[in-house]
Amino acid sequence: MTDVIIIGGGPAGSAMGCYLSKMGIKNLILEKEMHPRAHVGESMVTSTTRIFEEIGFLPFMEKAGFPKKYGASWHEPGGKEFYINFDEFQQPGINQPYTYHVDRSKLDLHLLKHAQELGSEVVQGVNVQKVLFNDAQQAVGVQVKFAGQLIDIPAKMVVDASGRGTVLGRQLNIKQSDPIFNQYAVHAWFKNVQRSQNDHTKDFIHIYFLPVKRGWAWQIPITDEITSVGIVVEREVFRTFKGNFEEYFNHYVKSNLGLSDALKDAVRVNEFKTEGDYSYSQKSFVGDGYVMIGDAARFVDPIFSSGVSIALYSAKYASEVIKTAFEKNDFSKEILMPYQETLKSGADIWYEFIRLYYKLLPLFTHFIQSKKYRVQILRLLQGEVFNRGEVEVLEAMRNYIQKVEKMENHIFHNQLSNIPIDEIPETILAQD
Ligand SMILES: Cc1cc2nc3c(=O)[nH]c(=O)nc-3n(C[C@H](O)[C@H](O)[C@H](O)COP(=O)(O)OP(=O)(O)OC[C@H]3O[C@@H](n4cnc5c(N)ncnc54)[C@H](O)[C@@H]3O)c2cc1C
CATH class of the missing domain: 3.30.9.100 (D-Amino Acid Oxidase; Chain A, domain 2)
Structure with missing residues (x-):
């Protein structure tokens, strides 16, 4: 019997396979499609480099011929351009001032192959129908449909990395659409x-x-x-x-x-x-015997190209709690919970940044031109959202918006949208 079944061989599932194999945990990746398969989400943020390096995939990224991405540029409707260069903010543990734009069919194919080379067993063309639970409501495997047959495959743990397919979220009926973004x-x-x-x-x-x-x-x-x-x-x-x-x-x-x-x-x-159908969160990202990673757990609007980074980091952090679970032979929700907290706090920062951005578009260009806040904005845009406390620039953006709301004659007042910004809506918070 395998230790862990991973549903889905996208960036989240493949990165999870790499981490688990490096930890000596046997894993099986079940992918519904046959790679290469097309996928949206083609521009990376620089934080992905750290994960590619950790799992030994950076040499491939360097050789693959993907266009190098040194920065990001925004254009107002009238033609004015604002841009940032990634070398303005040096990220700890990252030794290159660029990331990549990718053809996802090529990236995902090679990342899956890399997971296989590190030890993951990979089966493609297999559609996972559902996760199997025992009488104590602990996940104990999956049911797949293969060549018209339904087959049960047991495992000690299940990782849902099925992307927007959200296999477990749908099965458990815990998927919550975002109340603001559609x-x-x-x-x-x-x-x-x-x-x-x-x-x-x-x-x-x-x-x-x-x-x-x-x-x-x-x-x-x-x-x-x-x-x-x-x-x-x-x-x-x-x-x-x-x-x-x-x-x-x-x-x-x-x-x-x-x-x-x-x-x-x-x-x-x-x-x-x-x-369509994006921007949602599952009510919870972990339960007895299972975790959800990448888009299967949560999806925030892609305006800042955050998706693949979140997918990779969620695999990293979830693999750490899975390692603890195997060491303690305890696959309970409590053991897995630290991962949920880490992912939630990182994704919440992205979400908040995106929400403030949509609340008042000129605010973003105003802040990236600010001497005081430019580097802090860069830090966010480069994907440094995990393991942080308060983010000063988000607080400053919120205060600025409140000021504009109060001043009817402010030049930006007419450009305020009706997005609520006081607190993060309850429905998108992961709950116990
Ligand atoms: C409009 C749009 C633009 C975006 N732009 C960007 C961008 O520029 N940069 C960026 O980083 N992100 C972007 N994203 C987000 C990005 O596409 C995702 O966040 C990323 O692909 C998540 O990776 P994942 O591994 O979680 O899911 P996926 O990449 O979707 O992988 C999930 C895998 O699971 C498989 N699967 C699904 N159901 C089953 C099943 N039942 N059984 C077996 N296998 C199954 C699927 O075939 C798939 O291969 C964008 C998203 C959208 C919607």
């Missing part, structure tokens, strides 16, 4: 994108503000020729648009001068894809 993305790959007027920011991620409710667009280099472009808006905005995908996409491209310049000679090379 975004919708339409995206595709293009050739001939003019990546930047400014040579320095050519290989950066470019984020374009769109003059519509919570609207923005991403521009991410995938190879020298291919660029990924996505339009994100509030789902309601998409639903009420009259027209096909092409018309919808072009409508919003035209609404930002920088984006329409970048795409003026662009040729689409694949079909439009859509992503």
Whole structure:
């Protein structure tokens, strides 16, 4: 019998496999698709480098030919650009001033292979139907569907890394939609994108503000020729648009001068894809005999490219409590709980940053230009959200918003959105 079954071979599941094998814990990764498979989420934040190094995957990242990402750039609808360089903030334990933009089909394939090389058993094309529980409500394995047959596979522990498939969250009925965010993305790959007027920011991620409710667009280099472009808006905005995908996409491209310049000679090379049903949290990320990691646990809006970083760090922190569970031969929720607290506090910081960002868009550009707060903003944008207490810059942003709310003649007053910022809504807090 294997020690741990991991449902899903995305970045979270593969990183978990790597960590467990390094700890000498036998693990089996069950993946529904056959890699390579396409996936949204192509731009990394620099904190991922630390994990790639720890699991011995950095040499692959260096050799793979992925475009290097040295910074991030934001564009107002009228064309004004603001950018940051990652070398402005030196992250402890990270020895390179860049991260990567990736073709996820290639990244995920090789990360899964890497897990296999380190010792994970990997079976692809297997759909996990449900997690099996004993009479004491402890997870004791999974049921899979393979070649039309239902088969039970026992294990001492189960890790749900099924991404937005959220196998356990759905089974236990503990998935809570975010009460504020309900975004919708339409995206595709293009050739001939003019990546930047400014040579320095050519290989950066470019984020374009769109003059519509919570609207923005991403521009991410995938190879020298291919660029990924996505339009994100509030789902309601998409639903009420009259027209096909092409018309919808072009409508919003035209609404930002920088984006329409970048795409003026662009040729689409694949079909439009859509992503919805994101921004949620499970009520709890752990239980007797199981943990949930990556998107299977929680998803925050992707505006700051945080998803893969959260997936990798959640694997790291969850593997630490799994190690303790095996040492003590105790797989109870109590033993696993420290992981939940770590993930929750890190993801809450991302969430809060995103919420304040959407509350008042000009606030973000104001703060990244501030001498006092620029480096603190960079620290967040580079994914340093775990094991922190109060984050001073978030407090300062909140205070600033409250000031703008009170001053009706403030130049930003009309740009306040109706997002509540007083406290994090209860429904997105993981509870015991
Ligand atoms: C619009 C949008 C834009 C984004 N942009 C970015 C970005 O720029 N940067 C970034 O870092 N993140 C981004 N993300 C987030 C990123 O896509 C995810 O956070 C990341 O993929 C999470 O990794 P994961 O391993 O948890 O899940 P996944 O990568 O989804 O992997 C889960 C795996 O589980 C498998 N699986 C599912 N169900 C089952 C089952 N029943 N049995 C077996 N296997 C199963 C799936 O096939 C999949 O391979 C974006 C997300 C969205 C929606």
